[in-house]
Every structure is written in C-alpha cells, then in structure tokens.
Amino acid sequence: MTGRFPIEDVSPVVSCGRYPAKAVVGEVVPVSARAYREGHDALGCNVVWLGPDGAARPFTRMRAGEPGQDRWHAAIRPDAVGEWRFTVEAFQDPYLTWQNAVTKKLAAGQGPAELANDLAEGARVLEAALALVPAADRKRVRAAVVALRDDDRELPRRVGPALDLAALLWDHPVRELVTTGDEHRLWVDRPRALFSAWYEFFPRSEGAVPATVDAPARSGTFRTAVDRLPGVAAMGFDVLYLPPIHPIGRINRKGRNNSLTADPDDVGSPWAIGAAEGGHDAIHPDLGTPADFRAFLAAAAGQGLEVAMDLALQCAPDHPWVTEHPEWFTTRADGSIAYAENPPKKYQDIYPVNFDNDPEGIRAEILRVVLHWVGEGVRIFRVDNPHTKPFDFWHWLIWQVKQVEPDVLFLAEAFTRPAIMHGLGKIGFTQSYTYFTWRTSAVEMRAYCEELVAAADYMRPNFWPNTPDILHESLQHGGPPMFKIRAVLAALLSPSWGMYAGYELFEHVARPGAEEYLDNEKYELRPRDWAEAQAQGRSLAPFIATLNRVRRDNPALHRLRNLRFHDVDNPALLCWSKHDPDTGNTVLVICSFDSRSVQWGNTTLDMPALGLDWHERFTVHDELTGTSYDWGQRNAVRLDPYLQPAHVFTVRRPAPPAVPEPVAAAPAELTVAAVPADLSGGTAPTAPAPEDEARWTS
Template sequence: MTGRFPIEDVTPTVSCGRYPAKAVVGELVPVSARSYREGHHKLGCNVVWRGPDGGTAPFTRMRPGEPGSDRWHATIRPDAVGSWSFTVEAFSDPYLTWQDAVTKKIAAGQGSADLANDLAEGARVLDAAEALVPAGARDRVRGAAAALRDDTRPLAERVSPALDLADLLWEHPVREQVTGGETYPIWVDRERALFSAWYEFFPRSEGAVLATADRPARSGTFATATGRLPGVAAMGFDVLYLPPIHPIGRVNRKGRNNTLVAGPDDVGSPWAIGAAEGGHDAIHPDLGTLADFRRFVDAAAEAGLEVAMDLALQAAPDHPWVTEHPEWFTTRADGSIAYAENPPKKYQDIYPLNFDNDPEGIRAEMLRVVLHWVAQGIRIFRVDNPHTKPFDFWHWLIWEVKKVEPDVLFLAEAFTRPAIMHGLGRIGFSQSYTYFTWRTEAAELRAYCEELVASADHMRPNFWPNTPDILHESLQHGGPPMFRIRAVLASLLSPSWGIYAGYELFEHVARPGAEEYLDNEKFELRPRDWAAAQAQGRSLAPFLTRLNEIRRANPALRRLRNLRFHDIDNPALLCWSKHDPDTGNTVLVVCTFDPHTVQWGNTTLDMPTLGFDWHERFTVRDELTGVSYDWGQHNTVKLDPYLYPAHVFTVHRLGQSPVAGADSAAGTAEAAVPARPGRPLAGRAGKRKRPGRPNAQSGGS
C-alpha cells in the first residue's frame, strides 16, 4: 500500500493492468474499488480519467456500495476511439465528517454551546468549499458559513443552510489527504466491436453455375456476388464476412466433402491459400481483380454492410512462401514439409507456419499483408484458428495495426479451452466466437452467459448458431422451430451475433457421422435460389429481419454488461432482460428450448432490475406479435415453437402505451399464429389466467 488510504481490488483491470480493459464509444463503463480508512472520519472516492489526447476529464465522484462492503462505484463514458486510462483516488471528506457528527450530536440533544467547535469547524470547511463550487453557488456557500458563525441565531437556523449544501458538496467536495491509486488502461473501440450482426457467404457461390453434361462449372465473381448484397442488408445484417478470397492451392487439393482426391472441376477449400497466381495479398482470378474487389467493398458500404475479411495464416503447398521462405515451415525427418493435423483430422492441403524459425521475418510479412487489405478498405478481420499461433505474435500484430488504424477490429475464431479463449481476449482480440453452439439447455446457457458478463472487461462474445464447419445436432433434428429458437437466443442474448448462409433456408443435412454439412460449401460451389425460397414461404429471412429490427430499435440490446436473468419454473424456458439507463429502454425475453412441444412457465421477475418496485404493475408489448399485456412480478407464459418460440417484450410503465391502438390482454402471454413460416404477425390476445391451469411441466391447456 502507498498513500494515506488503501485503494484495492480496482476494476476494470485485465491481468493487473498488464493489458487494457475493453469498452466502446458511448458505453457506460463501471468502475469500482475497495477503499476504507481508520476511525469515524468519512472517506470519499473519485475517478480521474484521461482520453487519447492526453487530456484529463473532470473527476467522477464514486458512490458507496452495500453498507459494510467498503466498495465504491462509478461509471465513465468514453467518447472517442483510442487509449484511455483511469485512476481511483481516495480522500478525506471533511464536509461529510462534519455533517455526520453534527446531526448525531443534535439528535442527542446537544446545544449551541456544546457544538461551538463543531460549528467553527463547519465554517472552515465551507470557506474551503467556496472556491470549488460553481460561481453561481458561491454566495449560497458563503451565506451558510456566515450562518454557522452567527451566534445570535437559534441552532437550527445556524446549521440548516450548511446541511442543505449536501448535494452541492457531493458534486464539488472539499478533498483532503488525497491518495491516488494505480493508473489502469482501457482501450476504446468503435461500437461495432461490441454490437454487430454478421452474415457469412462464399462469393464464388453467388451467381455460380454448376457443371452439366455439356457445360463446365463456372464460379461466381465479385460482380455476381454484388447482387446478393441487397438481400443481406434487407435482413438487417451490418457485417458481411467473406471466407478467404485468395488463390487456392492445386497441390493436395481436397475434393467434395473433404475427400483426398480432387476431380478436375473441384474448386478446393478457400483456406488452402496460395498458388502460382499469388498468396495472401492476391485475389483468386475466378473472383475478379483487386479493382473488382474494391468495387464490391464500396457496393457493400452503400448497402449498409461492412466487409470483414478472413485472416488465415497458413499456406497451400504451392503458396509462393513455400519456395521463397521454406524456413517459415516445419521440415520433418524425411525432408518433407509438415502439413496441418488435428488428430485424427488431417489437412494435407495446408502447411502451418512455424513462427519460431524466423519470427521477425514472419511478423514483418503478416503486418504487411494486413495493412495491404486495410488500404483496400477493410477494417474487420475474422482470424482463423488464432489459438494455433503464438500469443505474443497476436499481441504484437494487433497493437501494431492499431497504431496505424485504431478502428480495425479482430474476431477470434477459436473453439478451444476456456483459458485460451479468455487469453486471446486479454491480449487484444476485439470479439470472440464462443461455446454458444453447444449450450443447448436453458440452465447451461444461462450459466455461460453469466460467465461472459463477468468477463466483459476483456472478452466480447459473438454468438453463431452455425458456421461452414459446424452444424450442431440440434439444428440437424430440431426442424424450423429450432432455427428460430437459436436465432432468438443468439441475437438477443449477445450484442454481436452471426449466421452462415443457408441458415435462413433451414439447411440441416449433415455428413454422416460428422457435425458438419453434407456437400460442404468449403469444397464446392453452392448457388442458392434465394428469391424462390422466400416467394414460396420457405425462408426464415422475414423472422431474422424482425430480430435485427428489434435489435436496432432498442438501445438496451446494444450492450453485454446489462444482461440479467430472471427465474422461471420450467427448465425448458429461459427468461432474461436488458435495460439501458440512458433511455430507460428495457427488453424482456422469454424463450423456449423445446422445438417440439408447447411449454408453460411462471416467471418470478427481479423487479428492481427492470426499474420497478416489487409491487408495481407494468405493460409489456411483444415485438414479434404486436400484442400487449399487463404484467407484474409473477406471470404465466405459454410458448408454442411452431408459432413463435419466444416473447420479445419491450417494457413500459402503466399509462405509457407503447403503440397507439395495439392489441392488449391481461394474464397469460401466448404466442400468435404467424402468417407463414418465419413471418411475424400481430395476433390474437392471450388467454386470461384461470384457476386450475396445468403447471409448467404438465403441458398446455
């Protein structure tokens, strides 16, 4: 300990301040610390924070937490991208000390004579305060000091003006014996680092033509893929993620469904990067030219989409690096270069880099490659398998890039051990894939989300129901209801979420014995008739559109730290809420995990979390159906997965109608019938609660 008062357990800190905590522009960042002092004198705490320009903002006063905890809390709101820092200070607060002593002595019956020293001490404190308060309040402070010194007045008249200054002197305190703690860093990103909706597609499949007996296959191009941009943007996604767009190796190229021998028309995996046409800084010639790519990026931006590129640091056997820098790879005992393996899986078409052979050379090349694409307008990179490369390399690369372009973001694609995933977040990755795909029960997903909220200072989740590599058995067997369920959970629990193309078409057929798609698009062209699917009512696109509309319309859904869960007596249901203190916006969700049967449940809501006292009533409006209900702490819900698998409520005080003329009901909330699969429709009101209704485990009515 250094300084007059202890300052301990400061948050947010990451690895004791070794790495910066994370925030985004406009986010309320909670700061807390434990501080205390001897005796009965009163302590105060505040936060001093500094922005990227080095300037110091006015300090923020911290408020005490639970009595007896000696914990202090405040929030700060950064307003610019870059490197911020904060320091917690503790100080002796003579005004609060005086106020506490005087009120206790007066309550005990002591008079003016007994309090002579206290009154004089109070006047001294106010003399010091006069210079600290705004100019318009100085006469008031001066008058209160004069009243304390005026022994012709009754005691109450001498003391009351000084006691009335409590709010003013809380905001502008007299600080004595100020003790400064350690300074801790916070890196502030643009908001998309926390709040984003991702969509992944393969440009070569958009506009592709499959081979027939009299015609060869033809790859899609950036020009043909541009035609898909309006459809993706219309669903409300704002990040378009492209798998690698570089030349694909021909040596050891994989065939359809990951077979070892490729046919003459097999296009290979985009992750087998590099061929005679170039490597990581080149465009696959089938897709077009670098100019075509830049036109595609511009067209995406005009549609409201930001393009994210894949950064896969590995090479095909015929990548230029293999001949130009053989030292960057691992040579086996027989003289061959080692290909990638994750036993029992083998990736004969990929050579992993060996970062220990020439670390400086590899670092320089990787930085060059990333900045090359930054120069083409790319500000987001989805990093493939970062956990298989050295962590000190990533720490170096990310911060070298941010020195040049502070708004560049990196998403870690790492499905590995928890310590490693959290470690990647600590060293600088902006977002991370998660275990969401494998958390398929309400209790385990709740526990996992609570873990993520507790880790929000260093790890930002991005929830994906599917990827080209992952088709979970829940989607294989759960039918369209499960696709809706997982979309609700991903989009409304996490501020960032994403899907891989084909999700909206309910693609669910797996390769036998594997958790991945049959006829996997990683190894073949897969054109889809999006318009026909939507025209025939076979598309989830309208439902996904509505979810993204709800996300954009409700500020509470833009944050992670505000996620709170509520009790519900059916283990097949999950209930949670998010609240935005700036706007008062609150979203309350109840979602089923059962894609097959109707589920009932009874909620016990944490009312203060929603901004209400325990006894209050309020209105909830289901943003999927348009129906409103009168709710309180205890409510009954019924969810039919074949209609709507969730209630997505906005919460409103009684008398504040959310929508003029909206349907309303009291009692049980019940989902309405959709117009067609995936299309929300304002529906009929729910049934009123009735005696003798079956409990949550016994089914419907």
C-alpha cells in the first residue's frame, strides 16, 4: 500500500492473496475494505479493476456500510474468462468535505461574509472537476462556478447549483491524496463453473444385454449410450458425467458387490484403470473407438449436454505404468506394490501413485494425459479422491491446464475433513462435492449452507443426493417422498447439483451393512428399462424436469452468495430464498424433512431479503403445482410428504391498485361472499389443488 490513508481487510481475498478468489462471467462480486482517515474531512473509496486483457474497467465508487465501522462496499461484474486484478483506492474527497461543511453552516444561519472562504473553496473544487466530468455536464459545472463567485446573488442561489452536482461528482469525484492498496487477483470462470445440473451414468450399462444360459453378457457402447441422451436432456440436465472409460485391469479384478473373486464374465470396476489395451489415455475396447467417443461427445452436445470425464489417478496392477515406471508406486517391505486401503476397506485392484519418487516425470505424464482429453473436446473433469494426492501437484496441474484452455473445470470428489475440502477449493478446484448427503435435519442443513455461503469466494458446492458409492439410509428407508425432498434440497439450495442414474427410479436397496447399492453398478452391468418405468408412473423424471426448469428460468437460483434463510417455527421444515436484484427475480422455498407425516409451520420472513418492505403483501406462485397465494411476512404452511413435500414459490410483487371510477352513490348494503381459508395462509388457490401423487409410490 502506498499513500496517506489506511486500507485494511480487503475482500474477496483468499489466504492473504496467495490464491485468487473465484467468480464467474456475469456474477456480481462484492468488494469491500476497511478504510479511514484522521479528522473530519470526507474520505472516498473506489475499486480499480483490470480484465484479463489488462484494460481498465469502468470507475467503481464504493459506499460506506454500517455507521461507525469504516467499511466500504462496491460490486463488480466481470465479463470475460481469465484472471482479473483489482485494487481498492482511498482518497480525500474535497467536494463532499465542502458539501458537508456548507450544508451545516447554512443550517446554522451563517451568511455570505462568514461563508466567503467556503464559497471560494467550492469554486476551486468545481474547476478541478471540469477535467473529470463528461463533456455534456461541463456547462452545469461552469455555471455552478460562476454562481459561487457572483456576489450579487442571494446566498441560496449562489450555493444551490453547486449542491445540485452531488450525484455527478459522486460518479466523477475530485480525488486528492490518493492512496493505492495492494493488488488482488480474481479468477473468473465460465458460468457453468457455478451453475450446472449433473447426471451420472455408466455408458456400459446403456444398451447392455444381461447374460443368459446360452450367451455371456454384452456391454453397452458409446453408440448404444447415445439412445439415453434425450432422456437425460429431457430432465433438464446440462452436464453428463461418465465414470472412467479406460481399459479395466484383470489382475485382482473385483467381482459383483465388491467380492474378492471375479467370475470370468465380471466386468470389474472402471476405477481400476489400465490393462494390456492401455492406460489413462486409452478407451476400453468394449465401449468403442476414439471416433465413437468423439461421436458421443457430438451427440451429447446436440442435446445440450456437456460431457464430464473422470480423472482417477490410480492404476490397476496391469496398467502400463506399473511395468514402465515401477518407481511411480510404493514398494512394501516384501517387495510387493502397495494397493489402496481405507481401513477397513481394501482395494486390491488399485495401486495408488506415489508422487514423491519421480515428481517431475509423474507431473509431465499426467499433464499430457489431461491435455490429450482436452484435445478430444473434454472441458470438465470430475477428479476422484483428490485429497489423497499432494496439494501442490493439483495447484500446479490445474493452472498449467488453464494456461492452455481457461474454460476447463475441475470437480473435486473429496469427502474428507473440512479444512482439506476448503483447501482444495482455494488451490484451484472449480467445484466440490460436499457433506450435503449427511445433513438430514433442517438445523444441520441451514448451518452447513451458511458455512458454504461464507466460503463462496473460493469454494463452490455441488450437492448430490446419491452417488454409486453413497446410498444414505434416508433414501434406503424414507420412501418415494424422501427422493423428492432430497432432490428439492439439492437442486434449489445449491447452484450446482447432480444425481446418479437410478435415483429417478427410486432405487434404494443397499448392500447389507454398507451405505452403497446392492448389485452395485461399479462392478456389474445394470441396464434399466427407462421407458417402461416412465409408462408405469414409477419414474421421478417429470418432477426432476420441473426442478431443473425452475432452476433454469429463475436467475436468482444461478447464484450462491444470495442464499438467505427465514424462520419457521417447526424444526422439521426449512425455509429459504434467493433474490436477484438485477432482474427482481425471487424464489422462496419451504421444504419438509419428514417423508412420513404431514407438517405444519408458521413462517416469519426476512422481507428485505425478498426485495420487499416489511409491511408489503405479495403473491407467491407455486412452480410445482401452479397454485398462487397472497402472502405477507407471517404465513401458515402445510406440507404433506405424499402430496407435496415442498413449496417452490416465485415471488410476484402485486401491481399498484387501479384508481376506481367515480360512482354516483354506494348501495345501501353489500354482501361479502365467504372466501375459503387456504392451507398455506392466504386466499384461496387460483389453480386446482395438487394432483394425487400416489403414483410415485414404488
């Protein structure tokens, strides 16, 4: 920092500036700092921000926040991918100092003689402003200078034109004693880094043919998996995540349900990467050829889907690296290579990479692999267990890749200690899996989401209600309503969410004693009859499509920083909102955590968080049912898990009342029709009641 005035506690700054803060193109990024000065003269602050091209963006003035806290606030909106830089400046504002003094002296009744020096000082400041204001406004400024120096005018007419320039000189201030703070970095990604809806499926299961007595099972391929793309797109997803597509090792291959002994027809886990056919830069021959993969990417893009690829830095015992570079692994005392363990779990089919024996060689090879797939058209990588690899390696790799292709995104699959998850976000991971799955009460979910909002400068959550590894007991035993509840929570609390195939079919049977699926697709082919499930009404797909449509249509849901919670007097219910000041769009959600019983509650809404005044009435329109209600700050709600476990409201400010036509005389008596009370605390619904959803029961 250089200059006269202290500038402290600048935000957003991550780890004292060691890493850049994060934003996406078009996101409103709040910038704040603490700045103060001696005495009573006015202080001003502004943000200087430079785009990736090095060009300065428009002057951004900061406003003072809470009285007495000396905290200044502004917002910037980056418009390009890349590294941005910003600096907070503090300056003496002579116009504001003059305005404050003159206003007080006029109120005290001082006359022209007592204000002579003030009038001269005002003219000096305005003359300096002539070089700063737009050409179209210079005439006004000159007229104000003339007025201040005109002794023949009455005092109010001398001062008035100068005081009327307050708004102009706020945007184009005269700055003296400018102090420049430290420069800080902001990495800006494309919008999908923050707002995305993910769907995971195994290509080998799509179009697979189960084994029969007469014939072995036949794997699905990229060509057959294309048939599933329209169904995924119809549900409103925009990212299709594929587990590893590489050759699968045969040595120590796991059998069905993670058994240690594999039958000859067992397909093995895709995460046991590498065999005679190749390693991380190869495609499993059962899935097809590189040309088939490129055709699959093109078909997905045609459906509005971007394909995310798994990056799992581990090897099967027969991976080419094991023989070509044995130094890249850990050798045990008996001379064997150590396989992966997470006691009591053992992964005999996987060798972890040891990054310490030949770090330069390993880094060069992995960078080559990643850039190979980037060259094939992949721009999103879901990274398997990044917390088990060195953090300096990830920091190096991510920024090496972004130098080549800034649009590449990385999702961290790291279910580990909070400090590590936050650390991965800081060093460059675009998004992160979270503890969402294990937050099963309203109070837990609220506290966790508030923690994530506080970390929005560097960590972007992606909420998943299930994965191939995780089938939480709430889904095992909660019935179909719980599948709806968890989908609402995941899709509408976080800007990014995802689900693993089978969720829409209410798959809920777990392997005994484990939090994962029975007959797990990680170890076997699992073809599903999507069309039959849809035809029989055993699919959640229409509900998922509605949630994703609501997400897409409401800009407020595209952000994380705007998440606000509201009080509700029932601990089984959670109430939250998101408001977008630019568009005025507001979404208000009340969701039950109880999948078995009807729950009532009374809300106490934070009205300013909705963009409303405390006294206002407004209309809420339920996007799930089409019903509308008249609401205020306090409202009663009733949620039935089988009919409607959540309200998803868009908030509509009522139009001002029309001026009534004058009438000659009022009738002697008026008859008022009774209006039935609405279960949600307002007037009667304007659309039919929700349809019976018993058909969701599996």
